[in-house]
Amino acid sequence: MIFLLAIQALGFLGSVHAQSGVTLTPTPNYVDPATGSVSLRCAVDGAVKLYNTNGLLIEKEIDTDVWQSYARYIKGSASASAYQVGVTATAQIGAAGGKSYLQLTIPSSAGPVGRFRCTATGTTSAGAAATQVVNSEVFANQYQDGCTCCDKMAALEAKILSFEIIASKVTTLESRLSAVESSVSSGGGSGLPGDALKGMDGDLVLRSLVWPEGYYGLLMPETGCPSQGFSFVDWRSDGYRQFHTESTSTVNLDKFSPDIHLKQPYQNTNGAQRFIFLYFCMNIEGPVLAEGPTWPSGSYCINKWAGCPEGFHEGSIFWDEENTWHDNKYSDLVPNGAYGGDTRIDYCCRRDGKPEVPVYLPTAKPFYLYRFDGKCQQVAGMNVTNEFIVFDTENTGGNIDKYTGEYHPDGRLNDVRVELCYYSR
Ligand SMILES: [Ca+2]
Numbered sequence: 363m364i365f366l367l368a369i370q371a372l373g374f375l376g377s378v379h380a381q382s383g384v385t386l387t388p389t390p391n392y393v394d395p396a397t398g399s400v401s402l403r404c405a406v407d408g409a410v411k412l413y414n415t416n417g418l419l420i421e422k423e424i425d426t427d428v429w430q431s432y433a434r435y436i437k438g439s440a441s442a443s444a445y446q447v448g449v450t451a452t453a454q455i456g457a458a459g460g461k462s463y464l465q466l467t468i469p470s471s472a473g474p475v476g477r478f479r480c481t482a483t484g485t486t487s488a489g490a491a492a493t494q495v496v497n498s499e500v501f502a503n504q505y506q507d508g509c510t511c512c513d514k515m516a517a518l519e520a521k522i523l524s525f526e527i528i529a530s531k532v533t534t535l536e537s538r539l540s541a542v543e544s545s546v547s548s549g550g551g552s553g554l555p556g557d558a559l560k561g562m563d564g565d566l567v568l569r570s571l572v573w574p575e576g577y578y579g580l581l582m583p584e585t586g587c588p589s590q591g592f593s594f595v596d597w598r599s600d601g602y603r604q605f606h607t608e609s610t611s612t613v614n615l616d617k618f619s620p621d622i623h624l625k626q627p628y629q630n631t632n633g634a635q636r637f638i639f640l641y642f643c644m645n646i647e648g649p650v651l652a653e654g655p656t657w658p659s660g661s662y663c664i665n666k667w668a669g670c671p672e673g674f675h676e677g678s679i680f681w682d683e684e685n686t687w688h689d690n691k692y693s694d695l696v697p698n699g700a701y702g703g704d705t706r707i708d709y710c711c712r713r714d715g716k717p718e719v720p721v722y723l724p725t726a727k728p729f730y731l732y733r734f735d736g737k738c739q740q741v742a743g744m745n746v747t748n749e750f751i752v753f754d755t756e757n758t759g760g761n762i763d764k765y766t767g768e769y770h771p772d773g774r775l776n777d778v779r780v781e782l783c784y785y786s787r
Pocket residue numbers: 608609610611684685686756757758
């Protein structure tokens with residue numbers, strides 16, 4: 363639509379010039395104001411409207427709608443008059459119906475940059491008095507939109523850099539594609555989901571290879587971040603939270619489901635102090651590079667980073683950690699939340715599909731989602747097991763574990779239990 367309007371606008375401007383028969387042309391129309399000079403030519407084609415030209419005047423706008431004369435030529439004069447120091451002018455008025463012009467050379471000292479206008483006066487072929495006015499503009503430096511050279515270079519450099527990043531991504535994806543192709547032809551021996559892809563439609567193949575777009579985080583399993591697949595996702599794997607769980611009581615209620623697959627070590631002690639670690643895989647690439655399919659409808663949660671992807675709702679869990687000493691730590695690349703003496707972590711959850719209906723996500727490596735609404739979401743091509751963590755939160759002084767809203771992983775408070783869904787092939 364904007365394109366269409368632009369075309370119409372160009373056509374409109376063009377037709378004005380054509381109909382008036384008067385043009386004002388700077389050569390060049392961009393100069394270095396410190397050193398450049400401009401040749402400015404006002405030309406009249408008497409065959410169009412101004413059959414007889416009697417006078418030509420070129421002015422420059424020195425303030426809003428305040429115009430200063432630069433040169434004039436009156437029919438019959440010996441020569442054109444220039445009114446600014448350094449400006450030279452030549453002119454000629456043609457026969458009735460012929461061509462006329464007034465041409466200036468404006469050196470840098472006489473201000474060649476700015477808006478100019480030419481006023482041509484005379485009569486129509488019917489003898490009526492007529493005036494035609496046209497405008498033109500001379501720009502600083504080499505760009506017609508008024509940007510400086512340096513602005514343009516910086517913008518171009520940024521574009522080139524982003525193209526280089528994309529080019530390197532494409533190269534990476536090409537090598538991943540050939541790995542998948544050989545995997546498909548060999549029946550999946552390379553560890554990529556060869557057999558699983560046979561006979562699938564294109565959208566589902568895409569969803570099985572490319573992580574959904576947007577910013578988000580997932581819990582890191584013991585095998586590290588999920589498969590890169592074909593994704594533009596570059597998982598950032600250096601984020602973790604060290605929770606300081608109840609340590610004044612000698613009874614430790616921290617607990618993990620048997621055979622949990624969280625990244626190790628997920629618990630540790632320092633004397634009487636007890637800790638649980640969660641590690642995160644964060645997709646925080648820029649919007650151009652994080653493109654992929656949308657997250658599928660279903661019943662699950664992921665971690666929030668810079669807003670929830672489309673289709674999710676936001677909520678959080680607050681852990682009341684050990685009140686004495688507060689030896690909790692985190693690194694920068696963790697989900698949105700609050701990481702002080704206690705912890706709040708934000709989640710994005712959805713319940714717009716039945717968990718029994720399998721969704722398609724990249725299957726080449728194990729990954730975690732959070733359980734939401736009672737059952738683990740099924741993922742095509744993956745086995746799922748429901749795992750859990752219990753954080754023994756503060757025992758004394760009135761435990762203040764809490765949820766914000768209804769959109770948070772399944773579990774309970776005091777102590778905080780979180781239900782996880784672990785996917786593997
Ligand atoms: Ca305590």
